[in-house]
Amino acid sequence: MYDIAILGGDIRQIYMAEQFRRQNLSIITYGLTHPMIQDVCAKGASMKETIQSSHILVSAIPFSKDGITIPALTSSSDMTISNFNASIRSEQVLFAGMISDKVRSYCHQCKVSFFDFMEDDSIAIANGIATAEGAIMEAINQSPTNLHKSHCLVLGFGRCAKTLAVKLKALDTIVTVAARKDSDRAMAEAFGFHAIPLNKLCDMLPHFTYIFNTIPALILDANLLSRVSKDAIIIDLASAPGGLDYKAAKAYGLHANLCLGIPGKVSPKASAQILTDKVMEHVMKRKKG
Structure with a gap:
């Protein structure tokens, strides 16, 4: 139903949503509230609904700090790794940062591709x-x-x-x-x-x-x-x-x-554009395919 689903994150994911919209992509978010995206992005009723409404999933950096929950600007009880695992389906692709070995293993089992932002040299x-x-x-x-x-x-x-x-x-x-x-x-x-x-x-x-x-x-x-x-x-x-x-x-x-997460704190818009460009590479390849 949507081109991209954004699950949690920080101000960088807010800027990413706004940058995706400028590319005429339809966006649904969960765990994010900000005036910048209030009237241009759909808001999911639950994490499961949000995940299952798009082929492309974009999430936080790191994907989880405690191995249990997914960081978000608006916390919700269902923003957990276990709920994420239970909601994904084959052929989806996850873009996030510092994805744990456990999540990677489960994605492999479910035939979900993943791209770890922090492992890309550029x-x-x-x-x-x-x-x-x-x-x-x-x-x-x-x-x-x-x-x-x-x-x-x-x-x-x-x-x-x-x-x-x-x-x-x-x-x-x-x-x-x-x-x-x-x-x-x-x-x-x-x-x-x-x-x-x-x-x-x-x-x-x-x-x-x-x-x-x-x-x-x-x-x-x-x-x-x-x-x-x-x-x-x-x-x-x-x-x-x-x-x-x-x-x-x-x-x-x-x-x-x-001093952790400096890019997201001191230059979130520029940092978001770098991440957006990487996701857009996948989007364009998928459209051509």
């Missing part, structure tokens, strides 16, 4: 830009000092870390990258950054005013945090529970911030 790179900008914004908001000429540490050198380091350098900061792999450190030095192994952090930590972590593992333990300056600002971009010992950070009186 999306990850674009999100890395928003994440880097948001991380710098958080650092500026948290600190009474300028970034200019400050000593910044970036932990890791993946896609997000590379973008972040480049943008920090463009703001005339002194950037050091700490990475485990020799190749990553060599690449960081080729970019013009200082580079150190992770096992050499202890001696260097007291010198940094800003610390940005992108590694999804416990890197800054209690021992390393004891070496961090009390004036330093720590911005943790790693997936929950983050890359540092927050209990120890609090005990040491450090300014540590776990």
